[in-house]
Amino acid sequence: MPLNTDKTIEGSFQLIGGDFSIAGESSARLKSILTDLGVQEDIIRRASIATFEAEMNVIIYAAAGTLHYEISPRQIRITLVDMGPGIKDIDQAMQEGYSTAPDWVREMGWGAGMGLPNMKKNSDEFKIDSVVGEGTTVEMVINLP
Numbered sequence: 001m002p003l004n005t006d007k008t009i010e011g012s013f014q015l016i017g018g019d020f021s022i023a024g025e026s027s028a029r030l031k032s033i034l035t036d037l038g039v040q041e042d043i044i045r046r047a048s049i050a051t052f053e054a055e056m057n058v059i060i061y062a063a064a065g066t067l068h069y070e071i072s073p074r075q076i077r078i079t080l081v082d083m084g085p086g087i088k089d090i091d092q093a094m095q096e097g098y099s100t101a102p103d104w105v106r107e108m109g110w111g112a113g114m115g116l117p118n119m120k121k122n123s124d125e126f127k128i129d130s131v132v133g134e135g136t137t138v139e140m141v142i143n144l145p
């Protein structure tokens, strides 16, 4: 039992598109929850990277969204549901270096086209679904040892 509890812990955070003042807050809060639970460091690092990239995408591309987390003794499950433009070609969006970030976003240091590939790389299970004109859902699972 790697966790300090055998229960499932869950919660969610609201994300607002364009609100860079709270960017990174949800992933930081999840990180501190995982730290308090005694999750090992390399897993916390993977979960934080994946969650931060997913959170940033909602803030940059969508109007609003929700980040939901569920931590059980077996796994961390992070689900992001947004109301946004959706993604027309998911295979293309998943490619390293592909980005539609506008100039003002690039000026802030985003738009390398590495977020989605890094989410996938840091997850044991990665799922993305999107409907153009409605929104995008990302589901990531990281297994606990």
Ligand SMILES: Nc1ncnc2c1ncn2[C@@H]1O[C@H](COP(=O)(O)OP(=O)(O)OP(=O)(O)O)[C@@H](O)[C@H]1O
Residues within 6 Å of the ligand: 053, 057, 058, 061, 062, 082, 084, 085, 086, 087, 093, 094, 098, 099, 100, 101, 109, 110, 111, 112, 113, 114, 115, 116, 117, 136
């Ligand atoms: N939640 C989303 N809603 C709509 N489009 C998205 C969403 N997430 C990603 N995309 C699209 O997929 C592209 C690739 O996303 P990815 O996170 O890999 O790179 P990026 O956000 O452009 O740059 P980086 O993450 O490196 O700062 C984005 O440029 C955007 O076109």
Ligand SMILES: [Mg+2]
Residues within 6 Å of the ligand: 053, 056, 057, 111, 114, 115, 116
């Ligand atoms: Mg991104």
